[in-house]
Amino acid sequence: MNRLSVELPGLSLKNPVMPASGCFGFGREFSQLYDLSELGAIMIKATTVEPRFGNATPRVAETPGGMLNAIGLQNPGLEKVIEEELPWLEQFDVPIIANVAGSYEEDYVEVAREISKVKNVHALELNISCPNVKTGGIAFGTIPEVAKSLTKKVKEVSSVPVYVKLSPNVRDIVEMAKAVEEGGADGLTMINTLLGMRIDLQTGKPVLANKTGGLSGPAIKPVALRMIYEVSQNVDLPIIGMGGIQSAEDVIEFFYAGASAVAVGTANFVDPFVCPKIIKELPELMDRLGIDHISDCTGRSWNKHARIAHYRP
Amino acid sequence: MNRLSVELPGLSLKNPVMPASGCFGFGREFSQLYDLSELGAIMIKATTVEPRFGNATPRVAETPGGMLNAIGLQNPGLEKVIEEELPWLEQFDVPIIANVAGSYEEDYVEVAREISKVKNVHALELNISCPNVKTGGIAFGTIPEVAKSLTKKVKEVSSVPVYVKLSPNVRDIVEMAKAVEEGGADGLTMINTLLGMRIDLQTGKPVLANKTGGLSGPAIKPVALRMIYEVSQNVDLPIIGMGGIQSAEDVIEFFYAGASAVAVGTANFVDPFVCPKIIKELPELMDRLGIDHISDCTGRSWNKHARIAHYRP
Amino acid sequence: MINNELCTVVSHKEIAPSVFELILEGELTSSMNEPGQFVHVRVAGGIDPLLRRPLSIADIIKEKNQFTLIYRVQGRGTSILAGKRPGDKIDILGPLGHGFPVSEVKPGDTALLVGGGIGVPPLYELSKQLREQGVKVIHVLGFQTKEAVFYEDAFRQLGETFIATDDGSYGEKGFVTDVIKNREIAFDCLYSCGPIPMLKALKNAYGKDKKVYLSLEERMACGIGACFACVCRMSEDPDDSSYKRICSDGPVFAAEEVLL
Amino acid sequence: MINNELCTVVSHKEIAPSVFELILEGELTSSMNEPGQFVHVRVAGGIDPLLRRPLSIADIIKEKNQFTLIYRVQGRGTSILAGKRPGDKIDILGPLGHGFPVSEVKPGDTALLVGGGIGVPPLYELSKQLREQGVKVIHVLGFQTKEAVFYEDAFRQLGETFIATDDGSYGEKGFVTDVIKNREIAFDCLYSCGPIPMLKALKNAYGKDKKVYLSLEERMACGIGACFACVCRMSEDPDDSSYKRICSDGPVFAAEEVLL
Ligand SMILES: Cc1cc2nc3c(=O)[nH]c(=O)nc-3n(C[C@H](O)[C@H](O)[C@H](O)COP(=O)(O)OP(=O)(O)OC[C@H]3O[C@@H](n4cnc5c(N)ncnc54)[C@H](O)[C@@H]3O)c2cc1C
Ligand SMILES: Cc1cc2nc3c(=O)[nH]c(=O)nc-3n(C[C@H](O)[C@H](O)[C@H](O)COP(=O)(O)OP(=O)(O)OC[C@H]3O[C@@H](n4cnc5c(N)ncnc54)[C@H](O)[C@@H]3O)c2cc1C
Ligand SMILES: Cc1cc2nc3c(=O)[nH]c(=O)nc-3n(C[C@H](O)[C@H](O)[C@H](O)COP(=O)(O)O)c2cc1C
Ligand SMILES: Cc1cc2nc3c(=O)[nH]c(=O)nc-3n(C[C@H](O)[C@H](O)[C@H](O)COP(=O)(O)O)c2cc1C
Ligand code: FES
Numbered sequence A, B: 001m002n003r004l005s006v007e008l009p010g011l012s013l014k015n016p017v018m019p020a021s022g023c024f025g026f027g028r029e030f031s032q033l034y035d036l037s038e039l040g041a042i043m044i045k046a047t048t049v050e051p052r053f054g055n056a057t058p059r060v061a062e063t064p065g066g067m068l069n070a071i072g073l074q075n076p077g078l079e080k081v082i083e084e085e086l087p088w089l090e091q092f093d094v095p096i097i098a099n100v101a102g103s104y105e106e107d108y109v110e111v112a113r114e115i116s117k118v119k120n121v122h123a124l125e126l127n128i129s130c131p132n133v134k135t136g137g138i139a140f141g142t143i144p145e146v147a148k149s150l151t152k153k154v155k156e157v158s159s160v161p162v163y164v165k166l167s168p169n170v171r172d173i174v175e176m177a178k179a180v181e182e183g184g185a186d187g188l189t190m191i192n193t194l195l196g197m198r199i200d201l202q203t204g205k206p207v208l209a210n211k212t213g214g215l216s217g218p219a220i221k222p223v224a225l226r227m228i229y230e231v232s233q234n235v236d237l238p239i240i241g242m243g244g245i246q247s248a249e250d251v252i253e254f255f256y257a258g259a260s261a262v263a264v265g266t267a268n269f270v271d272p273f274v275c276p277k278i279i280k281e282l283p284e285l286m287d288r289l290g291i292d293h294i295s296d297c298t299g300r301s302w303n304k305h306a307r308i309a310h311y312r313p
Numbered sequence C, D: 001m002i003n004n005e006l007c008t009v010v011s012h013k014e015i016a017p018s019v020f021e022l023i024l025e026g027e028l029t030s031s032m033n034e035p036g037q038f039v040h041v042r043v044a045g046g047i048d049p050l051l052r053r054p055l056s057i058a059d060i061i062k063e064k065n066q067f068t069l070i071y072r073v074q075g076r077g078t079s080i081l082a083g084k085r086p087g088d089k090i091d092i093l094g095p096l097g098h099g100f101p102v103s104e105v106k107p108g109d110t111a112l113l114v115g116g117g118i119g120v121p122p123l124y125e126l127s128k129q130l131r132e133q134g135v136k137v138i139h140v141l142g143f144q145t146k147e148a149v150f151y152e153d154a155f156r157q158l159g160e161t162f163i164a165t166d167d168g169s170y171g172e173k174g175f176v177t178d179v180i181k182n183r184e185i186a187f188d189c190l191y192s193c194g195p196i197p198m199l200k201a202l203k204n205a206y207g208k209d210k211k212v213y214l215s216l217e218e219r220m221a222c223g224i225g226a227c228f229a230c231v232c233r234m235s236e237d238p239d240d241s242s243y244k245r246i247c248s249d250g251p252v253f254a255a256e257e258v259l260l
């Protein structure tokens, strides 16, 4: 028995650990460091219809226990991703989750339709929560009606299950989750970054050229856990949890909160081997905690009986 | 000239540094460590009409670069605060900002009316943002209309200026700030804590008895700065900034973002002498950065010319 | 007087698996009087970890300006602490809280000191002070296993000492309460520190007839009484709002005073 | 090959006010070839600070498996780094990026190496490698003041070396570009690392006629090309989306290739 396997809509994962979108590019750099087939899945960088340069630099700033980024969805565009990046990834035995972004509904729909046809794309992650682009992005992720409508439109055209990525910059995360559930989402990924900023004392100006940016890393872990805890109790969709995960212990904490799989973002920058390390350490930690199968502990913090993971066959 | 003096509605401060509400009790404990007259002001623990025991323990949990608390507004009640705590504080040459809390509008109104009559209370801080009480608290702080109405009612009965304490757990902080400005607020204090949680790996249960709690400390600094940056550009009220401040450098960063004074919360637990230390270090840092008077640098990150501080005579 | 001082590590050694004895030197030793007080330790200068860690004072060596902490490595804070070497400086806030009332017993009386696991350390200084006062001390110390036992000889030098282990691998098998009962230990005053179930059992067994003082633990932030993190409820609570702060009103309370 | 290794501090000393020379030993030295590559340094094990710090490789001592970093204490990360003592371990990721192309010059050619402040370090290894190849090297190094000057003798041993200081307290007063012009220094290829205004001036003065290679800096997260934090725009940018990642495509670029 593989104690780490997880079954989610569209995704048969050999383990529940995957790099988060935007923190792993399209995998090429990390493939020089380890075999990408070790990963549960890969969430590739956001893809938009046209190539994007993104924001001016500086694009990152450090904060206590975290970092800000304002990359601005830099990516080579739909065509190149489909023709170059995804085929290159086929050499690895790992399902791809394609992160879909845009400025208008039509953009999302076009990217979703095309990219979901690619063989190794097993699911979409609808990025309605990027705080770093002027139009679209976060607006879609903070107004329930808008999110629901977009989810519906994307579901109509997608050939694979659709996960919607929720923004933490809202008053009521459960309301948002319910809206996209009504829109037909197959799953949720959460959380994206919190809006933040740093100011340079010497210049008196924001450190980031974009002024504000998205806060990620360990600092946001308690916010992510709280939101997953709330949403998992109120919505019937599996959750891929993320936000500050650095260790096998963190992974279990996210499962206890209500996640059915996890993604690791910022920690890849601190330790590029963090994903395989976590995957390796999980079984031993599960032994110590008396966890038979990883899916058994989803939602343990609110459910006395281990919940049966969604879609576990 | 006192380079650190700040003039705000109701408050003539000899320096802009004060302990944040809930992190300093009513000053008795810290008075054994240093002379409270050194402080710019003191924000005392939230006061409610009746005495409150608060939540069950554990009430605090550590997080990466921060902490969670779910104290639950424990306090000795209005009567005792007026008869024992505030008179005791009169021995110090320091203005008091009374933090007003409650479950219903009437509670807030009663506390505000009575406590604002006390001689050394120079301003109220309307706590519409406490995430740790079941009724009232945060609801008042996340719905603009509710916040506005409460502000108005409190303004009607208060004998001193009213600062409203904003919650970061909202989609649009500017909208909230504008609402309480319309309600007649004299100033803002921000931010209160972000909702978060931690789970104990051994038990599988939330660490806090209250399950969720408020995240404070350095981890939230970038979120606080971003919100102050946004609000200070869109609302005409002075802001007392807080959220992760630990050093004189942090104080300047908050001023640059748009604050006119600052409060220090969690850092008092790490270093109980942090407030007098910061006050002592500020002038030297200002020399290095070429800042004449502390009020000159309010909003420097978005205003080319040093803004004239509100109410500077 | 609460002081904040960078104390110097004099010696640091593992005295049982994951249990360390740390001897520190600093002026604030001169303010340490009551056994059972604690210090609030900042194990690292930055924000990792952010909060201080409360640790009981196990031994006060006034003439050398030194004091001893005995702690078990639990999580990140104590792991970092375990890496300190002689000569390193550690930021200490203390002494904090109110300790065991030694004046509750008269010369010639018998005091029973009951410790469980990592609750044992503060009883050592307590025992020393009671002995100095001419009080007879008996120790009943509970540990998980034989390996976990520490300071046995030190306690034996001060008075009769019984060890209980959960698994019976050393001393008597079972709970400290069993030992007290089986041995029919007589005493005038009982002092204890350890896990809550043990404290409860002692309170229930002896709280009504005898003077019983218990040292409590709770997660803390400030450690000085200002944040209300560490409250416990009181036995008498007319308006449902009575409380004590473990850090500043305690950590030691008379058993009948507080709800466990 | 990018490696991740705990390297051992061999020596660590302050060679100018706030400027440190750190010699590390580790197997990954064997992968270091191009001068101008950098390593990504994790200065502490926890989250304070969270991110790695990029530092250029200043000297590669293959036979000893050692390499040298020279850095200025700037903020929290470099302050913590400055506290490391011989024998301590430091988590190093590297070597990263593409360095200065040494094959662009032939034996007998003259290479001009221009460094500004903390941009000087990588030029040392570059100069060593060029010399080995039989290339004549001339160094023009700019510092703020006399006290800030470091490695002058080391460079002099490899070739003619001119020092410029902002305040004229040592060497020639003024910019490195003034020195090159005033001295009418002739060269076949120019390599430079330092502040952007300096690089711009060099590009403008010599970028059209000569081979000019510049080492760029930007705030980084991953350091390996995956996060798109450190991009710079290219000179030719037909669809407004062309870019290079400084960490993995650079940090050294041909001057005409990139926009400064
Ligand atoms: C008054 C008092 C005296 C104490 N004396 C001793 C002693 O002499 N020797 C000893 O080994 N331990 C003692 N403890 C317990 C000790 O404080 C904890 O073991 C320690 O804080 C754990 O820190 P950590 O970073 O290793 O664990 P982590 O689990 O990483 O700590 C996370 C957070 O929880 C808090 N925490 C975790 N466990 C406890 C606990 N049991 N009590 C209070 N807070 C906790 C930590 O302080 C920290 O804020 C005492 C506790 C109190 C309240
Ligand atoms: C490719 C490359 C090579 C470098 N080589 C050297 C060298 O050999 N010697 C040397 O002294 N410095 C070098 N630097 C600059 C060095 O990385 C920074 O001085 C250092 O990161 C500052 O860290 P800090 O924690 O002290 O400062 P902080 O200001 O506390 O750092 C905060 C954040 O900003 C980043 N940062 C701050 N300044 C810079 C900067 N100038 N460039 C990039 N990131 C920065 C830090 O990495 C960190 O993420 C190099 C930079 C790059 C990109
Ligand atoms: C540099 C950077 C780039 C990111 N780019 C994207 C992106 O393109 N699409 C997306 O949905 N999320 C993006 N994110 C958000 C992450 O996927 C993740 O949700 C977030 O960082 C929280 O996880 P972490 O704390 O583990 O980093 C990015 C995050 C970082 C730090
Ligand atoms: C233990 C604790 C108790 C608090 N109690 C109150 C309170 O009673 N009223 C209030 O308005 N804010 C309260 N706060 C919030 C702080 O005043 C402050 O807004 C917040 O902690 C952010 O600042 P910091 O990061 O400097 O702590 C409390 C915070 C903490 C940590
Ligand atoms: S820890 Fe703050 S009151 Fe006890």
Ligand code: FES
Pocket (backbone or CB within 6 Å): D219, D220, D221, D222, D223, D224, D225, D226, D227, D228, D229, D230, D231, D245, D246, D247, D248
């Ligand atoms: S730092 Fe990540 S791409 Fe260069």
